[in-house]
Amino acid sequence: MAHWLMKSEPESYSWNDLVRDGGTEWDGVRNNAARLHLRAMRKGDEAFFYHSMSDKAVVGIMRVTREAQADPKDSDWVSVHVEPVRTIAPVTLKQIKAEPTLGKMELIRQSRLSVAPIRDDEWKKILEMADAR
DNA sequence: GCCAACGTTGGC
DNA sequence: GCCAACGTTGGC
Numbered sequence: 669m670a671h672w673l674m675k676s677e678p679e680s681y682s683w684n685d686l687v688r689d690g691g692t693e694w695d696g697v698r699n700n701a702a703r704l705h706l707r708a709m710r711k712g713d714e715a716f717f718y719h720s721m722s723d724k725a726v727v728g729i730m731r732v733t734r735e736a737q738a739d740p741k742d743s744d745w746v747s748v749h750v751e752p753v754r755t756i757a758p759v760t761l762k763q764i765k766a767e768p769t770l771g772k773m774e775l776i777r778q779s780r781l782s783v784a785p786i787r788d789d790e791w792k793k794i795l796e797m798a799d800a801r
Numbered sequence: 802g803c804c805a806a807c808g809t810t811g812g813c
Numbered sequence: 814g815c816c817a818a819c820g821t822t823g824g825c
Contacts, residue, residue, distance in 0.1 A: 677823090699808080699822095721823060761824080780807060780822050 671786040672705065672715035673726070673775055674750075683717050683728045687752045695739045695747035702783035706746050707736045714753065716786065716794065718775070725758040726794060756798040769793055 674694060676682070686692055697706060709715075709732045717728040734749035764770050770793060774784035786794075 675823090724824075778807085779805095779824065782822085 670708070670710065670713045671788065671791040672709065672713060672732075673718055673773075673784045673786050674715050674730075675718045675720045675782045677721045678719045678723050679721075683719065683752075683755065686717065686728070686730065686750070687755070691733060691749060691751035693740065693747050694750050695741055695745075697739070697747070697783060698742075698745060699780075699782060701778075701781055703746055705783040705785060706748055708785075709735060709748050711735055714791075715750065716791075717752075720782075723758075724761040726756065726764075726798070727758050728755050729753040756795070757801040759794050759797045763797060764794070767793065767797070 681692070694706070697703060711732055711734065713732040715730050715732065716726045717730055718726050729752075730750045731753050732748055733751045736746040736748050739745040739747045761775070764773065765776060770776070770790055773786070773790055774781050778784075
């Protein structure tokens with residue numbers, strides 16, 4: 669099972685919004701690299717929900733509940749369906765940057781990428797950081 | 802608010 | 814096909 673990180677500005681759509689909704693169509697992605705990642709997602713994959721801009725922290729875990737299909741707003745693009753799994757203690761970008769083993773994360777190397785893969789060891793490390801609080 | 806990084810567009 | 818100009822994202 670693969671792991672991912674997906675970004676959203678909390679002012680636009682927050683983790684709490686996702687929990688409230690019980691699931692959502694992750695649409696609106698308009699970047700080719702991100703689209704490739706969306707297409708590579710498989711049902712059952714898990715993803716971190718990252719609050720960009722005002723918060724800059726991983727705040728929850730969600731699950732891919734349906735694989736990519738045409739974005740309802742623009743069929744040139746794709747969207748997946750996701751559901752919340754659980755809230756985690758926030759792991760901030762600052763903490764991630766301070767952790768040498770996380771230096772290769774796409775989150776850091778290419779900050780503008782809104783949908784990114786996460787290596788197994790990175791996933792595990794961030795979970796450990798959340799659980800340690 | 803500023804600016805770096807990245808993507809896209811359009812003139813040549 | 815190259816590259817300058819412009820737009821957007823997102824960290825600081």
